[in-house]
Amino acid sequence: MQAILGVKNAFSVGKGVFFNSILQQAYKLPTVAASVLPVRCASKKASSSKRNTGGKRRGKRLGLKKRDGEYVQVGMILVxxxxxxxxxxxxxxxKGRDRTLFAMEAGRVYFTREQWIPAPIDAFTKDVAPTLPEEKLVRTFVHIEPEPQVGRFKLLEQV
Structure with a gap:
């Protein structure tokens, strides 16, 4: 038995047909029983086929668009x-409907790590969130430090 296992390790499972013939000789197995043993086959066809054509899609271009300290205008996409x-x-x-973050004022971008207090709208925020340690409820927030208003003012109320 040791010799047969040594042959299996030497020739790998990919040579399953050769291993089946050794088992037939060693254990005097009938041909039907030896053919039931697993034989490793390719999962993809060689050359081109319908199944091989996936995986050539462009990336979604997600992530940060503006870094810490960059100047942004109103409406620019940040993330x-x-x-x-x-x-x-x-x-x-x-925030947009697809979770895109954009600037509502012109100014400089900066990031902070703050404790996040989730709104109690689902089972997670009602049951699980109060039991988590404070380190688990820390999130990254994106802020804009607006540029000072010089020469332009908003009319709040008419006198």
Missing amino acids: RQKGAYRWLPGSYVG
């Missing part, structure tokens, strides 16, 4: 993200 929020909107930052 593109999908799924869960990796960056949350802070002061003077708006």
Whole structure:
């Protein structure tokens, strides 16, 4: 038996046909029983086929578009993200329907790590969030430090 296992390790499972013939000789197995043993086959066809054509798609271009300290204008995209929020909107930052963060005022971008207090809208925030340590509820917020208003003022009320 040791000699047969040594042969299996030497010739690998990919040579399954050779290994089956050794088992037939060693254990005097009938041909039907030896053919039931696994034989490794290719999972993809060689050359081109319908199944081999995937995986050539362009990336989604997600992530940070503006870095810490950069100057931005109103409406510029700061972060593109999908799924869960990796960056949350802070002061003077708006969020789009696809979780894109954009500038609502002209100024400099800066990032902070702050404790996140989730809104009690689902079971996670009602049951699980209060039991988590404070380190787990820290998130990255994106803020805009607006440029000072010089020569332009907003009319708040008419006198």
